[in-house]
Amino acid sequence: MNGSRVGAVVLRMLYLYRGSPQRVFPIFIFVAIDILVWGFLTRYLNSVSHADFNFVPALLGAVLLWDFLTRVMQQITMTLFEDVWTRNFLNFFASPLSTSEYLVGLLIVAIITSGMSLVVMLVLAQIGFGLSFLAYGAALAPFLMVLFVTGIALGVAASALVLRLGPASEWLIWPIPMLISPFAGVFYPVTVLPGWMQAIALILPPSYVFEGMRSIVAGQGLPWDRLAIGGALALVYLVLACMFFFAVYRTVIRSGLIARYSAETVS
Amino acid sequence: MIPPAPCVLSVERLEKSFGDVRAVDGVSFHVAPGEIVGLVGPNGAGKTTTINMILGVLEPSGGRIEIEGVDLAVDRSKALSCTNFAAVYAPLPGNLTVEQNLRVFGKLYAVKNLSERIEKLLAVYDLTRYRRTKAGVLSSGEQTRLSLAKAMLNLPRLLLLDEPTASIDPSNARDIRAGIAKFVDNGLCGVLWTSHNMYEVQAVCDRVLFLSHGLIVLEGDPKTLPTEHGAASLDDLFVNVAQEALHDGSGR
Numbered sequence: 001m002n003g004s005r006v007g008a009v010v011l012r013m014l015y016l017y018r019g020s021p022q023r024v025f026p027i028f029i030f031v032a033i034d035i036l037v038w039g040f041l042t043r044y045l046n047s048v049s050h051a052d053f054n055f056v057p058a059l060l061g062a063v064l065l066w067d068f069l070t071r072v073m074q075q076i077t078m079t080l081f082e083d084v085w086t087r088n089f090l091n092f093f094a095s096p097l098s099t100s101e102y103l104v105g106l107l108i109v110a111i112i113t114s115g116m117s118l119v120v121m122l123v124l125a126q127i128g129f130g131l132s133f134l135a136y137g138a139a140l141a142p143f144l145m146v147l148f149v150t151g152i153a154l155g156v157a158a159s160a161l162v163l164r165l166g167p168a169s170e171w172l173i174w175p176i177p178m179l180i181s182p183f184a185g186v187f188y189p190v191t192v193l194p195g196w197m198q199a200i201a202l203i204l205p206p207s208y209v210f211e212g213m214r215s216i217v218a219g220q221g222l223p224w225d226r227l228a229i230g231g232a233l234a235l236v237y238l239v240l241a242c243m244f245f246f247a248v249y250r251t252v253i254r255s256g257l258i259a260r261y262s263a264e265t266v267s
Numbered sequence: 268m269i270p271p272a273p274c275v276l277s278v279e280r281l282e283k284s285f286g287d288v289r290a291v292d293g294v295s296f297h298v299a300p301g302e303i304v305g306l307v308g309p310n311g312a313g314k315t316t317t318i319n320m321i322l323g324v325l326e327p328s329g330g331r332i333e334i335e336g337v338d339l340a341v342d343r344s345k346a347l348s349c350t351n352f353a354a355v356y357a358p359l360p361g362n363l364t365v366e367q368n369l370r371v372f373g374k375l376y377a378v379k380n381l382s383e384r385i386e387k388l389l390a391v392y393d394l395t396r397y398r399r400t401k402a403g404v405l406s407s408g409e410q411t412r413l414s415l416a417k418a419m420l421n422l423p424r425l426l427l428l429d430e431p432t433a434s435i436d437p438s439n440a441r442d443i444r445a446g447i448a449k450f451v452d453n454g455l456c457g458v459l460w461t462s463h464n465m466y467e468v469q470a471v472c473d474r475v476l477f478l479s480h481g482l483i484v485l486e487g488d489p490k491t492l493p494t495e496h497g498a499a500s501l502d503d504l505f506v507n508v509a510q511e512a513l514h515d516g517s518g519r
Contacts, residue, residue: 002344008374012360015367086360091417094322094352095375096344256285256316256325 001104005097009105010112013079017113031067031117032124038063039129057135058217059187062210064121064131066186069147069154069206070177071117075110076155077162077173084167089258099249103242106159107152114151118144136213139222142231143209149234150205154180156241160248163258185210205234274333275300275349275425275457276321281330283316283481290316292481293330298425298457303448305472305489306461309509313481314461318354318427321459323347335424348376353418354429358410361403365394365413368402369420376421388416391446407434415443419450426451426458432467444471465489465501475501477508484508 017023042055049055083089092102125131133140158173165172183197184206190198201207208230212222252258276298283291291313298304306314319325321332323343332339334346359368366385373381389395392412397405402413411434418426428447432440448471451458462468468475469489477485485492485508489501498504 002377004374004377008371011374012363012367012371015363015371019364020362082360082362086362087358088360090322090324090354090357091359091372092375094324094347094357095372096348096377097375098344250326253324254326256319259315259319259322259324 001101002096002098005095005101006105006108008097009079009092009102010108013082013109016082027071027113027116028120031064031071031121034063034067035060035121035124035128039125039131043129054217056129056131058214060125060129060131061133061136061213061217062186064125065143065147065209065213066177066181066184066206067121068114068118068144069151071114072110072148072151073154073158073177074174075113076106076152077158079106079109080159080162081170084162084170093258099246103156103245106155110152110155114148136216137222139212139216139227142227143213146205146209146227146230146234149231149238153234153237153241156238156245160241160245163245163252164248166257180204180206183207189214203233205230205237208233273300274298275335276459277331277333278317278321279331279333281317281320281332282328283313283320283325284328289481291320291327294478294481294483295330296476296483296486298459300424300457301451301454302474303451303458303460303472305468305475306459306478307463307465307468307475307505308478312478314478315354315356315429316481317478318352318429318459318461321425321427322350322352348421349424350427351376351418351421351423351425352427352429353411353414353431354427355411355431355433356429357414359402359413359417361401364399364401365389365405366398368413369417372417373420378420384420388419391419392416408436408439411435412439412443415447422456424456426456428458428460430462431460432462432464440467447471465505469501477505479508 038060042059045055045059083092122133126133136143154176158176162169162173183193183200184204185193185201186206190201190207190211193201208226212227216222274297278297279295281291281294282289294313294317296304306317308314316325320327321334321339323339323346335349337346339346359372363371366389369385369388370381373385378384389398392415394409394412394416397409402410405413411431415431418428432443435443444467447458450456460468460472472489475487475489475492476483485496487495493499493501493504496504496507498507
């Protein structure tokens with residue numbers, strides 16, 4: 001692993017962010033809008049609900065955590081798409097840059113940008129709607145870690161799909177978090193799902209985070225053993241996603257697709 | 268047979284098949300330090316496929332590539348760290364400035380004293396006034412000069428140039444050819460140069476390889492080859508070879 005080469009991948013993105021407000025804006029704006037919309041919705045639900053239940057940590061907290069996962073995944077794929085849009089794969093991969101160095105570069109960019117998104121969300125949720133993350137106690141760090149690793153795994157797997165299927169597969173990538181969310185029990189307990197959906201939820205790391213979050217909000221404490229399963233699953237998916245990426249890279253090197261990437265072919 | 272050192276590039280029985288099509292069919296050649304080798308042939312002859320394999324972005328079906336004695340299949344990063352390339356079909360990211368591009372690629376190639384190197388290349392390729400200009404808004408000639416500046420960043424031992432002067436006017440093309448020839452004159456760098464411009468090949472190349480249907484069908488000094496084969500010029504020889512290969516069906 002060569003630090004200079006990893007740094008080159010990161011530096012390229014820093015240059016792009018520095019010179020392009022339109023790239024910086026989405027890091028903040030979408031999460032900020034989500035926090036505002038769901039913040040006001042939870043405030044409204046609290047006002048009309050007669051139940052002794054605070055919707056803020058349950059719903060707004062869920063939105064914040066889910067947005068965090070989504071941002072991590074999108075930042076990984078966005079960095080890769082910069083190479084797609086500028087037809088830069090040939091320049092990068094005909095250099096000494098290795099696949100793992102490229103992936104680490106994507107990861108560092110995702111850490112920086114999703115960290116910025118997270119700070120904006122935390123500040124807005126705290127100041128605007130009184131969502132104190134102290135409510136989740138020590139569990140917040142593992143929650144974020146499981147979602148972060150899951151987001152990276154999704155981003156790496158999505159990047160592999162883009163590499164394999166061509167630039168037009170962009171349209172397959174963006175909806176991935178939306179496709180997962182019904183099964184992950186972001187806003188409702190997994191027990192309300194039909195049996196087959198619950199079975200899928202069992203293999204999704206975020207479902208353990210959101211179940212844990214609801215357990216804390218309900219005053220039942222955090223089932224650490226369940227969260228540990230979620231964490232282990234996230235790590236397994238990360239390893240599988242990296243293996244998938246390396247396998248796809250070998251395929252596109254064998255077929256020559258990477259050298260003629262803009263051809264938008266799956267052959 | 269891979270010749271003994273000191274070759275910067277040794278290619279031995281290189282093959283690439285796409286399904287039933289043999290794009291490169293057992294090609295062997297070498298490039299010595301201080302040597303410019305032209306790789307010419309009609310469209311689809313296998314030139315870019317060969318270059319892509321040497322650049323490590325296309326896996327050969329068979330054969331071996333060594334750069335500075337390092338087997339590309341064994342240690343890709345080491346082999347490519349002393350290589351660089353410029354090709355018309357591989358423009359640098361248009362959303363970065365000239366200087367940013369050189370800095371990013373300089374870090375990719377772990378160039379020492381990068382700022383100093385960038386300043387020198389900006390001056391050599393007449394890009395100083397464009398240093399803060401996005402590469403995407405440069406003219407095609409300026410973009411080509413930027414690609415060449417990037418290709419020279421790491422003082423490569425092996426330089427691969429795929430039609431490097433295709434978008435450049437004759438005056439600039441002459442300057443660029445002279446610049447590359449001067450760079451090679453230090454005896455450290457070898458160049459593999461593809462071009463459809465036979466005048467250019469004759470002017471700069473020490474040796475030329477005619478590729479047709481994935482095979483090297485002719486090899487020699489571009490200045491004497493036409494006479495040796497009864498052609499009036501290298502251009503005529505190119506046409507003859509291409510047509511013979513065409514009539515032959517496979518060129519074999």
